[in-house]
Amino acid sequence: MGQSSRFPLAVHVLVALSFRPKDFISSDSLSGTVHTNPVVVRRVVASLRRAGFVISQPGVAGGVRLAKLARRISLLDVYRAVGRGELFRMHNPNRACPIGKRIPAALAEFLPKAERAFERSLAGVAIEDVARKVWPAFFATK
Amino acid sequence: MGQSSRFPLAVHVLVALSFRPKDFISSDSLSGTVHTNPVVVRRVVASLRRAGFVISQPGVAGGVRLAKLARRISLLDVYRAVGRGELFRMHNPNRACPIGKRIPAALAEFLPKAERAFERSLAGVAIEDVARKVWPAFFATK
DNA sequence: TAGATTCGTAACCTCGGTAGTTGCAGTTCG
DNA sequence: CGAACTGCAACTACCGAGGTTACGAATCTA
Numbered sequence: 124m125g126q127s128s129r130f131p132l133a134v135h136v137l138v139a140l141s142f143r144p145k146d147f148i149s150s151d152s153l154s155g156t157v158h159t160n161p162v163v164v165r166r167v168v169a170s171l172r173r174a175g176f177v178i179s180q181p182g183v184a185g186g187v188r189l190a191k192l193a194r195r196i197s198l199l200d201v202y203r204a205v206g207r208g209e210l211f212r213m214h215n216p217n218r219a220c221p222i223g224k225r226i227p228a229a230l231a232e233f234l235p236k237a238e239r240a241f242e243r244s245l246a247g248v249a250i251e252d253v254a255r256k257v258w259p260a261f262f263a264t265k
Numbered sequence: 266m267g268q269s270s271r272f273p274l275a276v277h278v279l280v281a282l283s284f285r286p287k288d289f290i291s292s293d294s295l296s297g298t299v300h301t302n303p304v305v306v307r308r309v310v311a312s313l314r315r316a317g318f319v320i321s322q323p324g325v326a327g328g329v330r331l332a333k334l335a336r337r338i339s340l341l342d343v344y345r346a347v348g349r350g351e352l353f354r355m356h357n358p359n360r361a362c363p364i365g366k367r368i369p370a371a372l373a374e375f376l377p378k379a380e381r382a383f384e385r386s387l388a389g390v391a392i393e394d395v396a397r398k399v400w401p402a403f404f405a406t407k
Numbered sequence: 408t409a410g411a412t413t414c415g416t417a418a419c420c421t422c423g424g425t426a427g428t429t430g431c432a433g434t435t436c437g
Numbered sequence: 438c439g440a441a442c443t444g445c446a447a448c449t450a451c452c453g454a455g456g457t458t459a460c461g462a463a464t465c466t467a
Contacts, residue, residue, distance in 0.1 A: 126268065127454060128356035135358060135368050142364070149413065158359040160456055165415065181414040182464025198375065207453095210352075210383075214270035216277060217300040222284070222399055226277050229398035233340065237386035241352075244379035256371035257364055269425060291442065302427055307444070323443040324435025349424095 129205045132157055133167050137176065137201065137250045138257055141193035147179075147186035167205060174204035193254055199245035210238045271347045274299055275309050279343065279392045280399055282319065283335035289321075289328035309347060316346035335396055341387035352380045 135157050140148060150168065154161040168187055171177045176196055179187045189196075211234050216223035255262050277299050282290060292310065296303040310329055313319045318338055321329045331338075353376050358365035397404050 126354055128354045129454085131353065131368075131372055132356045134372065135356065135365070138368065138371070139364050147413095151413080156359055156362045156365045158357050158365065161413095162416090162457070163455060166455095169415075179414065180464080181412090181462070183412045184465065185413045185463080187414090198379075210268075211273065212268050212270045214274045214277065215300050217298055220298045222281050223277070223298045223300065225399040226273075226280065229280070229395045230273055230276065232398050233390045233395065237340075237383050240386040241379050241383035244382040245375075248375045253371045253375065256374055257367040271425085289442095293442085304428070304445090305426060308426095311444075321443065322435080323433070323441095325441045326436070327434080327442045329443090 126207070129167055129170075130202055132159070132163075133171060133201050133205045134198065134250065134253060136164065136167060136187075137171070137189070137193065137196060138254045140177065140187060140189045141250055141254045142258060142261060144189050144193075147184065147188050149186040153187070170205045171201070174200065176200070176204065193251040194249050196250045197246050198248045198250070198253075199242050201250070202242075202245055210234075210241065268349075271309055271312075272344055274301070274305075275313060275343050275347045276340065276392065276395060278306065278309060278329075279313070279318065279331070279335065279338060280396045282329060282331050283392055283396045284400060284403060286331050286335075289326065289330050291328040295329070312347045313343075316342065318342070318346065335393040336391050338392045339388050340390045340392070340395075341384050343392070344384075344387055352376075352383065 136153055139153060139156050150161040150164040153168075154164045157164060168177060168179060172179055172187075176190055177187050178190045179185070211230075213227065213230070216226045218224050278295055281295060281298050292303040292306040295306045295310075299306060310319060310321060314321055314329075318332055319329050320332045321327070353372075355369065355372070358368045360366050
């Protein structure tokens with residue numbers, strides 16, 4: 124990803140919400156845990172809301188809560204919701220050159236395979252799995 | 266990778282060099298195929314040289330050539346030589362918060378697995394494999 | 408109803424990384 | 438010596454991300 128810290132931040136937020144699934148948590152509280160600005164949290168939450176993972180509510184006692192079970196949200200879901208999609212950025216080869224002309228197709232033969240391997244791995248982990256590592260006692264009685 | 270186009274550019278250069286393994290090719294010619302500035306090419310080549318994949322020679326009739334067989338250079342080798350290493354960038358959770366304190370370790374449990382799956386896939390492809398897709402006839406007699 | 412609280416979003420600044428460009432010293436060959 | 442290269446430093450332009458402020462809209466409570 125070169126990239127941005129939005130994905131770990133989104134996972135952090137979802138894990139935090141998973142410990143109080145019935146309550147609306149304010150972006151101000153969340154910004155405390157993730158150690159950043161409330162607006163930055165709301166920007167990430169906006170992506171998660173568009174993806175249907177959380178519901179937010181304005182007004183006093185408003186905030187954010189999970190819209191589905193933590194067990195049903197995979198890290199790949201989150202990655203796609205907040206990420207930029209492409210793992211590789213292409214350059215712009217010279218199409219007039221016989222080599223340059225065929226480079227894009229040749230790379231398209233191999234790079235997506237690596238991307239899919241990456242995504243399969245993320246798809247096998249749910250937010251709940253991360254939450255279990257963070258606070259094992261929360262799941263002790265289940 | 267959020268990223269940069271240095272990796273596809275490096276692969277492009279190595280594939281081009283693989284078709285004339287005995288000749289020194291100037292960064293000026295290479296900049297034609299990859300469709301960019303000679304200095305940008307030399308910057309990428311500098312990483313490849315430090316990694317031991319190419320040898321460059323100054324002076325008239327100078328340039329760059331492969332230092333090892335295209336079959337012996339994997340896409341993972343190239344990725345590591347020109348890339349930034351980390352696929353994920355961490356945020357900075359609040360260590361004073363019981364959740365924030367444990368998030369890094371929890372993520373470290375799962376994200377490296379995805380990274381390794383990605384790398385294993387790249388490790389299985391060599392520059393020569395890409396070159397075969399680009400110019401099959403070059404390998405027809407082999 | 409008034410006021411407090413919270414969200415959503417736009418606007419702006421800053422910072423870091425990348426590509427593109429120029430310039431120049433050093434190397435090699437004819 | 439001069440031409441054709443590399444290697445590298447320096448500078449600019451640009452883009453995306455994070456941080457911040459601001460404001461309208463929604464919601465609850467006194």
